[in-house]
Amino acid sequence: MPVYTCTLAQGTLSNEAKSDLAREITTIHSAVNHVPGNYVNVVFNELPPTDVFSGGQPGQPLIINGWVRTGHPDEETSQLVREIADAATQVTGVPVEKVLVVIQNSPAHHAIEAGRVLPEPGQEHTWLAAGG
Template sequence: MPVYTCTTVQSTLSAETKADLAAEVTRIHSMINHVPGSYVNVVFHELPADAVFTDGQPGRPLLINGWVRTGHPEAQSSQLVAEVAAAASRVTGIPAKRILVVLQNSPAHLAIEGGRVLPAPGEEEAWLRESAAEGKEAD
């Protein structure tokens, strides 16, 4: 359900570091929002060095944009963004001052995954049961 896009300059992160960061983002999101890790998508987008600027100058930030469903408690979302930012610095070795994490949200009904409209926060179990039942009917 959630999508985290990590944007960096090419060759900033090794394949191992990307995997470790994806695992940490998944763990954190799953723990805080109480959803299975299989819901969490992490994508890496690498740009040429001349395509990333900070303060009008070529930069080397790590930009993490996360999309989540509207409806999570504010304190939960604040904890999520803080823990993802801390994990990003810890896992990548990039100083916190070069990391930006932004969470954006929209109503669940504006997203479809696996051919089904996403459930609102708190309605995941029913959504999973319905999904499992539909899968059995297809067999």
């Protein structure tokens, strides 16, 4: 259901660090938003170092942009960004000053997974029982 895109300069993270970060994001999202881990998607978008800027200068930020369904409580979303930012720093070694986590959302009915419109937050169990 959720999609996390991690954008960074090529060579910033090892394959092991990417795998560890994807696992941490999955664990955190599952715990905070009550979604089975197998529905959490994490994608790494690595760009040439000449295409990544921070403050108008070439840089090596780690930008994690997440999409979730509208309707999760604000305090859960705040917890989600804090925990993901902390995990990103701990797992990857990227300094906290270079980590940006942003959560965006849209209504559940604006997305389809497994051929079905996504459920509203809180309706996951019904959706899964019906064949999700």
